[in-house]
Amino acid sequence: MAVLEAHHVVAGYGDSVVLDGVSVSVEETELVAVIGPNGAGKSTLLKSIVGLVPPRSGSVTYHGTELTRLTTERIVRMGLSYVPQVENVFPSLTVRENLELMLPAQTPRPERQRHLEDTLRLFPVLTSRLPMSASVLSGGERQMLALARGLMNRPGLLLLDEPTAAVAPIVVDEILRKVEEIRGSGVPVLLVEQNARRALAMSDRGYILESGRNALSGPARELLDDPEVGRLYLGLRTPGSDRAPRSS
């Protein structure tokens, strides 16, 4: 059974429809990339999977359990971790508080400690930062903290929204390497990226969205080699319309 199966998801804000019947799936241990021009609905797809933008129709299942009627809090506690593109750490909390909040309140102390140590093994830079306020971290460190938060509760699926969008170019490699490491540790990942070529190169499969619909999908290798894909989506970045999430 697939880890995640989203089927014909329709969602949007107010009167506007952003997702118009999108389907994606993620299998165990897979890294799946979702790419497409700005405004194609990539971010909204992740938001509707975790219930921040509840789907109007269609279905989303996680290990066979229907998610569309559940609250975000419930979905997250089932083991889906979602790392937003911006505002993905609590700046006025310490790094330790940021991490420990990901565990349910009743988690016993030794277990909490174990989760923390496991996470820090993957993100050693954060060890010395634990007592600091997250607001003093550098851009790259902040993004590492966001990823670390996503892994803290040992999720069954990690949803990443453009993890390289808000960081300096020199940090991009480091972050993408971390994403591969995470996948290597056995956690399936659904990755939304604007850096399409890089994302496909490291993924097992890929989906290309266009105007809220599936345009193409297949093994990442094939998509990369497809000349049509190269011309339309991987070449010069399409000057897509920067659609505001809430149009008046």
Place this chain on the structure above:
Amino acid sequence: MQAAADGVVVGAMVGLAALGLTLVWAVERFPNIAQGDTLTLAAYLTFGLSVGAQLPIVPAAVLAVGGTTLAVQAAYQTAFRPLRTSPRVTLLVASIGVALVIRAIVSLVWGTRLQSYDLPVRRAISLGLFHVSLVDIVILVTVLGLVGAVYWILYRSRAGIEMRAVADVPDLARVTGIDTRRVLRFTWLLSGFVTAVAGVLLGAKIGLTPLLGWNLLLAAFAATVLGSVGHPLGAIAGGFVLGLAMELSTVFISPTFKEAIAFVILAAVLLFRPRGLLAGR
């Protein structure tokens, strides 16, 4: 000197009122206009239970604090919670409504003339340059204890850390698995409790009129903004600054312009340091 001592005591109460204000402001993101009238309600409940129902003052005060905390929770559930997806400014307007409702009820039940608790005769204790009453000492001890407790809750307990998280980035709090509803309930509970205690003390120090808390509201706003919204220690420090400035102004300027002093401080903070003195970011 006496004015400074009074200033400290008044400041402690302004600080406590500001503490109740700052908690809700940080998490719900609006200044609760009903804060002043909540103070009034707590004072009148104490009055009603001690003078009306003839209870000793301490149990009356405890019951009044409990009653007021419940009333605030009820106001949250009926007036504010239904607006959780509305623009913040509608919560502000609804809080004016809550303020007027509380004031009208207090006036209808207890009348509008000046009242006071039936406290045992106060013996002022002389401390050289100034004297303090038992009430003053109770106020200072309670305020310091309560601030310590609130600080501990916010920075050491899970519930408090969740509160700070919701205040910080509400959407991220949701995808962190935090039960926002529970956090809001708890925030109003804590704020209501702190405000109720402040109201009981205020009634003991100043005496009761239906405008008791309303008249303190401007100072509480100024203290909150001065100490940075969301900072418990800032609210208390702001309270002391306001209390001292207002009481000293009665000596050096004129008692009638106390509130004008609060307004000047508020305007100066907004002009020069709109995020308050403690805002680090």
Place this chain on the structure above:
Amino acid sequence: MAPYLASLLLFGGIYAMLALGLNLQWGHTGLVNLGFVAFFALGAYSAALLTLNGVPLLVAAVIAVVIAGLVAYPLGRLTLRLQDDYLAIVTFGFAEVVRILLLNTRWVGGADGLTGIPQLFGPLAADVRPFIQLGAVLMVVALVLVLARRLTESPYGRVLRAIRDSAEAARSLGKETEGYKVVALVLGSALAGLAGAIYAHYIGYVSPDQFDPSLTFLIFTGIVIGGSSHWGAAVGTLVFIAAMEATRFLGDVGLPISQSDFAQLRLLVIGLLLIVLMQRKREGLWPYRHRERVRVTRDAAA
């Protein structure tokens, strides 16, 4: 009977002006001015002081309008670059300060206020004066309505509503939103000043207790009931104030409730209405419709 009716209508005109001013701030821009009554008071006092010192009424009224607007300007500049909440608390504080200053300043009469303010059209005979006064006030109201309408139909008015309705739109305008909001605050407050000037010269005296803070909430509730269209706001306010005033006579028909209890009950009603309206009918009975939009929907229906 006729002079009494004329006086009722004239008060109605003054309240309508206040409603239009506050509606520009809350109804069209979403600004919460908790000190609206202070601008009304400033207009009344400054016009009264001027005419008492021999300045012609028309000049005095213009200066009063300018003063009320000018005072609003720094308050707006101070707060509107921050979140909207700050305007509410600063105007609240401002109104308290104005009240205290009026009560404690000797040369504006302190608690007694100012008396002997020249009447509008004072030289006219007492039997025609009320009707001429009424006619003049209604003309001013009509003029204000027309100007308000033109303002809100202009591109500027459209921007105001965009700011009110959508944080997104407001953000795309960036720093400019502050300027738009300040103008709405100033114009609305100036209108309150005009209403104050007329009021002072109609009843002939001003004192601090005429400008009770609860008047702000009364008008606020009226325009929230009426909705943000100019007529809606004015009519909503008039009907609501009339209903509230009517309760004064309930004591006369034998209900065993004292006048001061009635005052509290009115406050209770205002409070409950504000809470309920925010939840159920925030746009009021007659929300503002842009003319173009009305035309479009008619076309669509045809």
